[in-house]
Amino acid sequence: GFDPNIKKVNEDELREPTDKRMFVLAAALKEGYSLEKLYALTKIDRWFLEKFKNIIDYYKHLPAVDSNTITSEILKKAKKIGFSDKQIAATIKSTEVAVRKLREEFGITPYVKQIDTVAA
Structure with a gap:
């Protein structure tokens, strides 16, 4: 990253x-x-x-946050900006697995927007 x-x-x-x-x-x-x-x-x-x-x-x-104080909003914004779970974990002194679990608990899941490139 x-x-x-x-x-x-x-x-x-x-x-x-x-x-x-x-x-x-x-x-x-x-x-x-x-x-x-x-x-x-x-x-x-x-x-x-x-x-x-x-x-x-x-x-x-x-x-400024750690694995105990990170909020759904902070985590969601980090993901929207493009941070990987691994990067977030390193920054908040946690593990990638813990961040992934927290993200899933908060209901923050990846999705792909599809764009119709052949639309008239």
Whole structure:
């Protein structure tokens, strides 16, 4: 996932489009780099940078809760943003199985929206 703890911030790595750049980008957002500075370094569209920032902002919010205090709303928002059960577990110091069980207790289940691509 988009984990800010995998790589350290390195502006040279931000400039070069590689398969590891997203992790450096996550670390930079966590360290407080502005969207404008990141745009200047990466030339990644600001819309995408804003979406990445939303993920990191929520990532920073999650450690304020733990497996005993996480609410249905917090868990649901984390899932909507795209966090895996494993990522949530690591952030709230729990296990993936415990998060999955909690998610199921809260009735938070995955679903797929189908879009009719051949509609007239």
